[in-house]
Amino acid sequence: MKWPESVTIKEVGxxxxxxxxxxxxxxxxxxxxIDQxxxxxxxxxxxxxxxxxxxxPQLGDALEVGKGIKRNPTITYAALVPNRKGLESALEANMDEISVFMSASETHNLKNINKTISDTFPVLKEVIDAAKDSGKTVRGYVSTVFGCPYxxxxxxxxxxxxxDQLFEYGINELSLGDTIGVASPRQVDVFLEQAVKRYDKDSLALHFHDTRxxxxxxxxxxxxYGIDTFDSALGGLG
Incomplete structure (x- = not known):
């Protein structure tokens, strides 16, 4: 496939x-x-x-940060939201896009969210529905796509x-995460060969960590594979 003519970098640092x-x-x-x-x-x-x-605790000042930054009208300002209560605060801060998250690994999901995958779905559906009702776009993150530490x-x-479930709920974009940085080009090749047949490639983003x-x-x-959206973190943070 011909490479995209341009790429979009989404800064999540x-x-x-x-x-x-x-x-x-x-x-x-x-x-x-953030202003810089x-x-x-x-x-x-x-x-x-x-x-x-x-x-x-490092992000306990989310509301103050959201309200304090200088908004550039050409930029989408997003925030990660775990549940309805978090969404209410994100809406108060007038974030442009809401991001929801979960893991493809049952064990990682339990340790990271304290819920099973099945129990996480209705929580995220509530957030997605409410965010879209408020006129916000919604991004989904799936962790441990290329490997789980457990x-x-x-x-x-x-x-x-x-x-499939997140797209069914109506997310606008899905970021596929190499959470622990174990992915190889061969593994990415095998995965994307199937993924782009199943989903619109324009709705997919990749989130790679540089651990190795x-x-x-x-x-x-x-x-x-024509993927043109990637997450970045300034200075390699995280």
């Missing part, structure tokens, strides 16, 4: 990067950083996560089960 930092960054520093990112030519910034501070490789049918230095190679392989 203010959320995916900072949530893994041990030191809590002052709110004003976060706002200044807004001047780089990006069209999309995931600014924060409205997860309970008990679970991610279960190892995940059966592709299990991955598609999760993806393979992220760029995996991006190049994804381009072979």
């Amino acid at each position: 203010p959320r995916d990067g900072l949530q893994n930092e041990k030191v809590i960054i002052p709110t004003q520093r976060k706002i200044e950083w 990112l807004s001047e780089t030519g990006l069209t999309y910034i995931e600014a924060t996560s409205f997860v309970h501070p008990k679970w991610i 279960e190892g490789p995940i059966d592709i049918n299990q991955i598609f089960r999760v993806c 230095g393979m992220a760029l190679a995996n991006v190049l392989k994804s381009l072979d």
Whole structure:
């Protein structure tokens, strides 16, 4: 397949990067950083996560960050939302897009969300429905697509089960995550060969971690399948 003429980079560092930092960054520093990112030519910034501070204290100031950043009208400002309560705060902060998340791995989902995959579906459906009713677009994240730290490789049918359900609920885009950075170009090749037959390639994004230095190679392989949207984190954060 011919490579796309251009790609879209979605910057998720203010959320995916900072949530893994041990030191809590002052709110004003976060706002200044996002404001600087807004001047780089990006069209999309995931600014924060409205997860309970008990679970991610680094992002406990999500509402203040969402309200404090200078909005560039050419940029979509998004936030990760775990449930209806988080959505209410995200709407109060007037985030442009709502992101929901879950894992393709049952064990990872239990450890990350404290729910089974089946129990996670209705929670996300409620968020997706309410977000769309509020005029927001919705992005979905599926973690551990290319490997789980607890279960190892995940059966592709299990991955598609999760993806199918999220698309059925009406998400606009799905980001497929190499959560622990174990993917290889060969694995990406095998997965995308089936995925692009099942889903519109324009509704798919790839989220690679550079744990083993393979992220760029995996991006190049994804381009072979016409994928043109990729997540990034400034400085490799997260």
